[in-house]
Amino acid sequence: MTDSTRTADPKGGSNFSRRAFLQGSGAVAAATALRQQVASGAPNAGVELVQERKSISVTINGKAQSVEVETRTTLLDMLRYQLDLTGAKPASMDGSSGASTVLVDGKPVAASTTLAITCDGKKIQTIEGLGGESPDPVVKAFIANDAEQCGFCTPGFVVAVRAFLEKNPKATDDQIRAGLNGNICRCGTYANIVKAALAVVKGGGNG
Ligand code: FES
Known part of the structure; x- marks a missing residue:
């Protein structure tokens, strides 16, 4: 309890301030109302669901397309579950592993922490775009x-290597290690x- 929620008690103790009492009683009233709604059996009582959908235009691995997504959809979910591009992985939903790395307008981002709607009008490159019949030199070098x-x-x-070498085509061992520190x-x-x-x-094979 903070000082701002207490007032001095002339008898030496302490008691709740009027503000704290009103805040507390408001919370109790809200909780009581919610319990009553739930008890009444009203569907989704006390909960307002927001399921807004938007259509976005993206170019993915060179192919322009429009995709309808919920405003809460992450780029990773859109790629994996709506477009069947499952290369980027949901290893850490806070992006700390780097396993969901894709390029958005050439910059590496964690798709797991990027909202799909923020990619409207942008170019996205995924691991799938680096493979195919003539794989990127980075893919070949990983295999070799x-x-x-x-996996x-x-x-x-x-x-991440592709994006780093694009900007640092003459990178040294130390620079590569530093450049990959987002993939843990x-x-x-x-x-x-x-x-x-x-x-x-x-x-x-850079750039
Ligand atoms: S998470 Fe892939 S080798 Fe450790």
Whole structure:
């Protein structure tokens, strides 16, 4: 309890202020009203559901399309559950693992913490866009250097390496390690990921 909710008691103790009493009684009244609504059996009593939907235009891996999403839909959910692009992974919903990394207008973002509606009019590149019949040099280097890790964190690493080398085509070992610090797994073949990135630096294939 803070001082602002107490008043001095002339008899030496303390008691609640009028403000604290009113706040408390208001909360009790609200809770009582909610209990009564629930008891009455009214559907979703006391709860207002917001399910607004919007249509957004995005270019994903070079293909322009419009997608209808709820305003609360994350980019990751839109990709995985509406467009069947399951490369980006829901490993950490706060984005701390980097497993959901995709590029939005060329910048790496955690799709798990990005609202789909904020991508309206933007270009999105996912791991799927780096594969195909002629894979990106980063994908080839991951394979050649046995840098696949567990598979779950790998797509985020590949996309992060691609974005980092795009901006830092002459990156050193230390710079690559620093540049990948948003992708936290070090438990598998992490050393080989750095080797793969260095191989791309040495062999070209950036930008
Ligand atoms: S989470 Fe993929 S190797 Fe650790």
